[in-house]
Amino acid sequence: MNVKPRDILNQIFPYKPGKPVGEVQRELGLENVIKLASNENNLGPSPKAIAAMREALAGVHEYPEGSGYYLVNAIAEKFGLAFDQIILGNGGNDLIELVVKTFAGPGDNVVSAHPSFIMYRIGAMIMDAEFRGIPLKDYRFDLPAIADAVDERTKVVFIANPNNPTGTIVTRAEVDDFLERVPDTVLVVLDEAYFDFVTAEDYPDALDYVKAGRPVMAMRSFSKNYGLAGLRLGWGAADAELAAAMHRIRQPFNANRLAQVAGVAALDDDEHLARSREMVAAGREQLYRGLDELGVKYVPSEANFVLVDLEREAAPVFEGLLTLGVVVRPMAGWGLPNALRVSVGKAEENDAFLRALATVLEK
Ligand SMILES: Cc1ncc(COP(=O)(O)O)c(C=O)c1O
Known part of the structure; x- marks a missing residue:
């Protein structure tokens, strides 16, 4: 067969979504996996x-x-x-x-x-x-x-x-x-x-x-x-x-x-919109406080995620968080090998991320 895609496709690398949360959960034998990887609204739909x-x-x-x-x-x-x-x-x-x-x-x-x-x-x-x-x-x-x-x-x-x-x-x-x-x-x-x-x-x-x-x-x-x-x-x-x-x-x-x-x-649904906004505004502050305490750098954000600069290779930290059931987004594919992007979730999810990060960084 001689069918070939257009040449330009050799320069396009597909968007790499994370593994389905259910799969991560099954592989790691965890009861609960927290997903803070895709900037979704963890309050759910209106x-x-x-x-x-x-x-x-x-x-x-x-x-x-x-x-x-x-x-x-x-x-x-x-x-x-x-x-x-x-x-x-x-x-x-x-x-x-x-x-x-x-x-x-x-x-x-x-x-x-x-x-x-x-x-x-x-x-x-x-x-x-x-x-x-x-x-x-x-x-x-x-x-x-x-x-x-x-x-x-x-x-x-x-x-x-x-x-x-x-x-x-x-x-x-x-x-x-x-x-x-x-x-x-x-x-x-x-x-x-x-x-x-x-x-x-x-x-x-x-x-x-x-x-x-x-x-x-x-x-x-x-x-x-x-x-x-x-x-x-x-x-x-x-x-x-x-x-x-x-x-x-x-x-x-x-x-x-x-x-x-x-x-x-x-x-x-103004009420749901307002609740989502409040969750994100409070969650950003919560993440900043926690990251400050850990001495980890970050970029102050106007969105529902925070870019965290670990000042060292982030891939092992990403893997460490994953084994503790917290999924975030590694940024090497975006040219930022020292960074992770963490979405702002509910208070208990942000807290779980911060605790897991503390554990991984201690090791
Ligand atoms: C900057 C930016 N624009 C557009 C989108 C597209 O979002 P969607 O296709 O889910 O509406 C995203 C999604 O992450 C984004 O980050």
């Missing part, structure tokens, strides 16, 4: 979303509503947008790929930072576009250096705000300056997957730029504060003409039936 999905289950023989009618209307109303400015996705991941497919092709380039969310690079490479990952400065997106890297073949800039895996933000003033410097032929995507967890006063809301008619796309996810990661649901907002271009090539049903009803219900 109870309102669960109820809405139960009701919708008997209807899954029908295709989803192709325009996302009810969910898009709910988003439009909640965030003050027009229906045709909004596009749904099978998670933010789907939208990232869709943006690149819509705006960049071979010979073009896509600019972002390194290390940042891996899908920006993969999205560019799928399209045979060049990816420029500009090094972070003090763990933050270096917007002046990114502006310098933009040229006449740049079609999209991705700014993860907050950034994954560092949890840092860029400020409104920095984004304002950046938009002044970058030509308006470039679509600037502000990926706000962790929007709800930010407490910094000078954090910009990407929707303000969209509403002001700037060449900006705002991207949000239902996977984090809404606790719906398993359903795969995200949305973006941009100028209606840009959104229309993306609609042309998206999968017709890229937001599934259960995700749509759950999304509508979750948007309306």
Whole structure:
């Protein structure tokens, strides 16, 4: 057989998810495994979303509503947008790929930072576009250096705000300056997957730029504060003409039936949103205190995870934590061999992580 994948695939390494928690549990003979590896919401989904999905289950023989009618209307109303400015996705991941497919092709380039969310690079490479990952400065997106890297073949800039895996933000003033410097032929995507967890006063809301008619796309996810990661649901907002271009090539049903009803219900569940936010704000402080006590360095975060810098190879510590039933994310694959990323969980989970870390570091 002589069938061959495209050459570019030799340069794309697949996203490496952790082992299923059930498997880790079985292998280690542990009763309880704590997962703080994927920046999920350990409070679970909104109870309102669960109820809405139960009701919708008997209807899954029908295709989803192709325009996302009810969910898009709910988003439009909640965030003050027009229906045709909004596009749904099978998670933010789907939208990232869709943006690149819509705006960049071979010979073009896509600019972002390194290390940042891996899908920006993969999205560019799928399209045979060049990816420029500009090094972070003090763990933050270096917007002046990114502006310098933009040229006449740049079609999209991705700014993860907050950034994954560092949890840092860029400020409104920095984004304002950046938009002044970058030509308006470039679509600037502000990926706000962790929007709800930010407490910094000078954090910009990407929707303000969209509403002001700037060449900006705002991207949000239902996977984090809404606790719906398993359903795969995200949305973006941009100028209606840009959104229309993306609609042309998206999968017709890229937001599934259960995700749509759950999304509508979750948007309306202020109590669950507030509880999730509080859990993360308190959990971050708890982790900082515990890490300070252990003398372990970390990057203060505006998201639901904290990047921990062990100042030595992190892989053995990751393995040690795993044997104690705590799963976090090793960062070697992101070019940070001394770092672990730990998601903020419930108080008792954060505590279990800190105790396990103390045990492993003592050895
Ligand atoms: C910065 C960033 N953007 C987008 C996503 C995509 O999230 P999802 O596809 O679950 O909506 C993630 C997920 O971890 C992320 O960290």
